[in-house]
Amino acid sequence: MSSRTLSQLAVVALLVIGVTGAYLRYSARQAERLAREDSRWQLTYDVTFKAPTDATAVHMALPVSNDHIKIRPDDEEFITGDLIQEVLVRKPSGTRELIVRTDRFRQQPLHATAEFVIRLRPSGGWGEPQPISLSGDARARYLQGEPTIFPKSSQRIRALLSRANSEVSADNQAELLQWIFNFCSRTLRPAPENHSDDVLGVEQDRMATPLGRVRMMVTLCRAAGMPARVVTGFVVRQGSEVQPIHWVEVFRDFGWQPYDPENGYARRLPDTYLAARLGGEHVVYTERSDLAPESAEELSAQFSLVRLDPDDRLLDQEHRRPTQVLDLTRLPVDMHQTLALLLLLPLGALITAFFRNIVGVPTFGTFAPALFAVSFIYADWGSGLVILAVVFVTGLIGRTLVNRLQLLMVPRLSIILTLIILCVVFGVSALQYFDFAPSAKAALLPLVIVTILIERFYVTIEEDGAGYAAQLAAGTLAVGAACYFVLSWNEVGRLVFAYPELHLVTIALFVAIGRYAGYRVIELWRFRDLVQNR
Amino acid sequence: MPRNFVWPSELREAGILGINRRNLDYILRSNPRRHYPRVDNKLITKKFCEEHGIPVPETYGVLRSHGEISRFPEIVSTHSDFVVKPACGAAGRGVLVIAERVGDVYVKPGGRSLHWNEVRYYLSTVISGLHSLGARLDYAIIEQRIVTHPTLDKVSVEGTPDVRVILYRGVPVMAMLRLPTHASGGRANLHQGAIAAAVNLGSGRTYGGVCQNRVVDRHPDTHEPIAGIALPDWRGLLDAAMRLGDALELGYLGVDFVIDAQLGPVVLEANARPGLAIQVANRTGLWPRLAEIEKLPPERVQGDARWALIDELSRPEPGANESGLPPPDYAVK
Numbered sequence: 001m002s003s004r005t006l007s008q009l010a011v012v013a014l015l016v017i018g019v020t021g022a023y024l025r026y027s028a029r030q031a032e033r034l035a036r037e038d039s040r041w042q043l044t045y046d047v048t049f050k051a052p053t054d055a056t057a058v059h060m061a062l063p064v065s066n067d068h069i070k071i072r073p074d075d076e077e078f079i080t081g082d083l084i085q086e087v088l089v090r091k092p093s094g095t096r097e098l099i100v101r102t103d104r105f106r107q108q109p110l111h112a113t114a115e116f117v118i119r120l121r122p123s124g125g126w127g128e129p130q131p132i133s134l135s136g137d138a139r140a141r142y143l144q145g146e147p148t149i150f151p152k153s154s155q156r157i158r159a160l161l162s163r164a165n166s167e168v169s170a171d172n173q174a175e176l177l178q179w180i181f182n183f184c185s186r187t188l189r190p191a192p193e194n195h196s197d198d199v200l201g202v203e204q205d206r207m208a209t210p211l212g213r214v215r216m217m218v219t220l221c222r223a224a225g226m227p228a229r230v231v232t233g234f235v236v237r238q239g240s241e242v243q244p245i246h247w248v249e250v251f252r253d254f255g256w257q258p259y260d261p262e263n264g265y266a267r268r269l270p271d272t273y274l275a276a277r278l279g280g281e282h283v284v285y286t287e288r289s290d291l292a293p294e295s296a297e298e299l300s301a302q303f304s305l306v307r308l309d310p311d312d313r314l315l316d317q318e319h320r321r322p323t324q325v326l327d328l329t330r331l332p333v334d335m336h337q338t339l340a341l342l343l344l345l346p347l348g349a350l351i352t353a354f355f356r357n358i359v360g361v362p363t364f365g366t367f368a369p370a371l372f373a374v375s376f377i378y379a380d381w382g383s384g385l386v387i388l389a390v391v392f393v394t395g396l397i398g399r400t401l402v403n404r405l406q407l408l409m410v411p412r413l414s415i416i417l418t419l420i421i422l423c424v425v426f427g428v429s430a431l432q433y434f435d436f437a438p439s440a441k442a443a444l445l446p447l448v449i450v451t452i453l454i455e456r457f458y459v460t461i462e463e464d465g466a467g468y469a470a471q472l473a474a475g476t477l478a479v480g481a482a483c484y485f486v487l488s489w490n491e492v493g494r495l496v497f498a499y500p501e502l503h504l505v506t507i508a509l510f511v512a513i514g515r516y517a518g519y520r521v522i523e524l525w526r527f528r529d530l531v532q533n534r
Numbered sequence: 535m536p537r538n539f540v541w542p543s544e545l546r547e548a549g550i551l552g553i554n555r556r557n558l559d560y561i562l563r564s565n566p567r568r569h570y571p572r573v574d575n576k577l578i579t580k581k582f583c584e585e586h587g588i589p590v591p592e593t594y595g596v597l598r599s600h601g602e603i604s605r606f607p608e609i610v611s612t613h614s615d616f617v618v619k620p621a622c623g624a625a626g627r628g629v630l631v632i633a634e635r636v637g638d639v640y641v642k643p644g645g646r647s648l649h650w651n652e653v654r655y656y657l658s659t660v661i662s663g664l665h666s667l668g669a670r671l672d673y674a675i676i677e678q679r680i681v682t683h684p685t686l687d688k689v690s691v692e693g694t695p696d697v698r699v700i701l702y703r704g705v706p707v708m709a710m711l712r713l714p715t716h717a718s719g720g721r722a723n724l725h726q727g728a729i730a731a732a733v734n735l736g737s738g739r740t741y742g743g744v745c746q747n748r749v750v751d752r753h754p755d756t757h758e759p760i761a762g763i764a765l766p767d768w769r770g771l772l773d774a775a776m777r778l779g780d781a782l783e784l785g786y787l788g789v790d791f792v793i794d795a796q797l798g799p800v801v802l803e804a805n806a807r808p809g810l811a812i813q814v815a816n817r818t819g820l821w822p823r824l825a826e827i828e829k830l831p832p833e834r835v836q837g838d839a840r841w842a843l844i845d846e847l848s849r850p851e852p853g854a855n856e857s858g859l860p861p862p863d864y865a866v867k
Contacts, residue, residue, distance in 0.1 A: 083795060152769060222866070324803035357554060360553070404654075406651075406658075407663035408600075408658055408659075408662050409659065409663065409664060410662075459664065463627050463628075464723075464725075464726060465719075465726060468725065468726070500773065515558065516554055517552075517554050517555040517558045517559060518542060518552065518554060518555070519542045519545055519546075519550075519552040519554070519555075520552060520553060522548070523552050523553065524539040524540055524541070524542065524545065525538060525539045526747070526814075527545055527548075527550045527813065527814065528537060528538065528539055528540045529747060529814070529817075530545075530548055530550055530813060530814065530817055530818070530819065531540045531544045531547075531548045531550075
């Protein structure tokens, strides 16, 4: 197999392994985070009623999944004894209902229980909500007035609405909606519990119960031409007797927007809100009409919520396993920075390789620019640069002086090293004396590299002239600066530390650069006359 | 209007070889790493040359350790002029030329004199590896000083001109003459301001001239014309280059010659990573020639069959005039 094919295979293999590894780790992290943040709850409906006829029916609205709450089909369990049970989806609201019926007359009270496991996940955890549209019928349904509950056509409601319209800019439904929300949530004072929920009463007294606020908001919205409905559900928290609460949903653009005027939530509800009945005020109801033969008597419903144990994985991950070696984030925090810097170094080398082999910028040394960049990130770059400049100048002066002594190489280099170490140490001390609060980390410049650089610089000036030496120094500085700008980006450091397998991608890029046979950018300039004079 | 850069496709059309392709497709493929010491160490190169009867400057002595430095005066005692160079130096670095010796004082060609102490220090830096690739311990070679051939006298300043021939699969593909200038400090190094002139492979005659990427036709210091110089014993030089290429077993090779007044062309050093400036000097790309030779069967790139190939390569390109001189618009820039 030719080296070219082999390199291409290596690039592809490394890319695949690196990206797959990072993806697997990402999903594992995600799953772990969710296991930590998720909670599971058991919601129980306990319904008792008496069946006066042989066709009594009770309707229970089942809890609704959304982007942060999920109820799987096998998480539902209905215990209804020998009653007939049926699950239906009501149109147009989409409420799922469990309907329990009797087929014969019963003397004793009847029981039905529905149990659900609810998975609560932080916002967006189950995916974004899909955009929906409202059919003409549904729209008409949610704009309809109802004389007792939503008296949208009443004189006083219209007066209220025209006041609202005069206070907001014309044709701005969002502003109008906000006005309505503010009115229902702030202007109306809290009413005592026994106060009427009636909309007209609320309007008159300017005080409302929670349900009163909700009804008022729906009425005003419908009057203003915005489809709106009451939603009844629960706030997920532990309790043996949980009371259902009500909020409003207004149809805007592509979906139902929730508003809770009682608690002040608008457009986005807390993750713990769990809807059950869409477009109705009762989770459990029976037809209350004398004409209806299915009307149950003495209907009572009790709701309870219990927190369940977390996923086993969450408790398992505390066990020691050899695979934990691959996870650097579990190390003590003070080791993080050092290891993250080490992991940055290959990226610095990648940038250097790019500049040298693809752009064609000459530098002193192969890794010097990357090492400088990393040491500047470790210390702060300000004091790093000052100290580097001082060290470099001192070193060069020292080298010039030492040259006159005519020493052998190793002792000569060692003198320079000693000189610049003294210079760094006293430099830090001097900065401290003048209250510049330097970071002592600046002392950890790669001093051996600096020593060799000084020697190379000196010899290059001697042998190839100051111009060429300056060119090399400029190249080194430019590449070092490029390394610094990329590597000092915090996200980069965190990313390679959390996903070190991404360095397989780095290796793939090294292979790709190593097989790059095209022109260097600098050659497009260097050989320009050869093309233009043809 | 001259542009400051050209597109890669234009360079490709012009057949310019880039450094990355040179490294990947020619050096890495044709030059086995284990043969590198043959060119990186001038002592080994010299040994190869001597074994194959290729002329080289005569070696007066070699200093292999700091302890041997004291032998230096004895080695040079019978010579008044000589050259000291590191065995592993690159690009003419660390070369000391002594034109005259008066007791303990050594005089450089420019007239600056060095005391024995300074020479001793210089020798120790050479042996310490200051000039060698990778700063390893090195040897100091003391050898015959080349006297520039009279043909080239008028166009060389402060140093010795040299001829670089690039061989691929043992076939010379391009050649240039490098002339030191005052600006280059006597070294035949192009990026320091030396002049390069293309050499027609068939005739050994120079044409054109380039200094720092600009076209020149006269030497900036002596104002002598650079084009039209016929290099002495050109066939002998090419023959030596080919034989050395065969002996070193390096497929992509640069061989540097100096032309001595008495000895004619002698090999100064060989280079397994010859630079690409030769394309600028020749004002043409290496790539088409290399590609052509790459396609040839082995028997056409061996022995005397190569002479025919050299003549083929040196045929003036369409557009160039008969004399092998560059087209007229080339000199006027």
